[in-house]
Amino acid sequence: MLALLIVALLSGCDGAYSILDPASTSAAIAASFWWGMFIWFTLVLVAVVVLWLYAMARKGRPQQDATAVRQGRRWILGGGIILPLVSIAVLMAFGLPLGHRTLPAKESPTMGIQVVGHQWWWEVRYPDAGVITANQLHIPAGEPVNIHVTGEEVIHAFWVPRLAGKIDMIPGHINVIQLEAEEPGLYHGHCSEFCGLLHAHMAFTVRAHTREEFEAWLRARQAPTKLGPAEHGIAADFQKYCGRCHRVAGVSSGTEGPDLSDVGSRDSLGAGTIPLEDGAILRWLNDHQSLKPGNLMPEHKGRVPPETLEAIAEWLETLDP
Numbered sequence: 001m002l003a004l005l006i007v008a009l010l011s012g013c014d015g016a017y018s019i020l021d022p023a024s025t026s027a028a029i030a031a032s033f034w035w036g037m038f039i040w041f042t043l044v045l046v047a048v049v050v051l052w053l054y055a056m057a058r059k060g061r062p063q064q065d066a067t068a069v070r071q072g073r074r075w076i077l078g079g080g081i082i083l084p085l086v087s088i089a090v091l092m093a094f095g096l097p098l099g100h101r102t103l104p105a106k107e108s109p110t111m112g113i114q115v116v117g118h119q120w121w122w123e124v125r126y127p128d129a130g131v132i133t134a135n136q137l138h139i140p141a142g143e144p145v146n147i148h149v150t151g152e153e154v155i156h157a158f159w160v161p162r163l164a165g166k167i168d169m170i171p172g173h174i175n176v177i178q179l180e181a182e183e184p185g186l187y188h189g190h191c192s193e194f195c196g197l198l199h200a201h202m203a204f205t206v207r208a209h210t211r212e213e214f215e216a217w218l219r220a221r222q223a224p225t226k227l228g229p230a231e232h233g234i235a236a237d238f239q240k241y242c243g244r245c246h247r248v249a250g251v252s253s254g255t256e257g258p259d260l261s262d263v264g265s266r267d268s269l270g271a272g273t274i275p276l277e278d279g280a281i282l283r284w285l286n287d288h289q290s291l292k293p294g295n296l297m298p299e300h301k302g303r304v305p306p307e308t309l310e311a312i313a314e315w316l317e318t319l320d321p
């Protein structure tokens with residue numbers, strides 16, 4: 001019965017955001033530590049419950065003589081002070097060295113990525129390559145990558161459960177966490193520090209590629225956006241209505257909102273709010289305040305002519321370097 005209950009509870013532990021399905025050494029360390037804690041504290045719980053049942057089942061009034069009082073005191077000292085002290089000491093003896101192994105390597109890896117948490121999206125920069133994107137990280141698989149994180153206006157936390165622990169993103173301060181995906185694949189991350197109304201709408205993805213694929217991904221984003229003959233007018237409209245907040249490489253340079261240079265290549269819009277399917281960008285531009293209520297982009301109705309908005313949406317969908 002208990003086993004069934006545990007299986008039922010643990011079935012909620014797999015999936016894209018599970019620390020119990022690690023895909024890196026660092027995450028495997030965290031998972032093994034979790035299991036150690038789970039087993040040890042389950043044993044403590046069972047022991048306490050057994051003792052409690054035993055005490056309840058004992059017949060007669062409790063004895064009040066000196067021996068009984070001494071015995072009772074021994075239980076209180078043992079269970080209330082010594083057991084917790086031993087538990088915490090064991091936890092630290094295992095936890096500290098394990099935690100140390102998840103710290104960024106001393107020799108800096110070949111590549112660093114900067115991630116800034118905004119209300120409520122992720123700015124992602126590859127400073128050496130001069131590439132900016134948003135709400136997605138792309139990394140090479142099988143090698144450590146240092147992620148330098150900070151927050152823009154409030155504290156956020158960067159967390160990719162299958163790849164590493166959490167790290168706070170604090171305004172005015174830079175923290176470093178190391179990600180290393182063993183295999184190429186898609187991993188999911190989420191803000192894990194309450195950062196305001198739309199904290200729950202602050203997801204991102206991490207795609208790990210082979211080295212060659214990763215370099216091709218980066219190279220494709222280093223060139224300014226190519227504009228076809230018919231697209232110069234749309235790009236000018238974009239610059240006029242959207243460019244003060246959004247950057248598109250070679251077209252506009254706003255930094256208030258997410259960079260849109262490769263928006264057509266992403267998995268989702270609004271930091272994981274809706275999947276990026278055909279027509280999703282226009283839907284987002286028209287309904288973003290009902291899809292992600294309270295986001296900081298103003299309504300477009302009455303400000304941007306509908307046919308212009310439609311043309312901009314169609315053009316943004318093609319931005320897939």
Ligand code: CUA
Nearest residue numbers: 156191193195
């Ligand atoms: Cu950002 Cu919670």
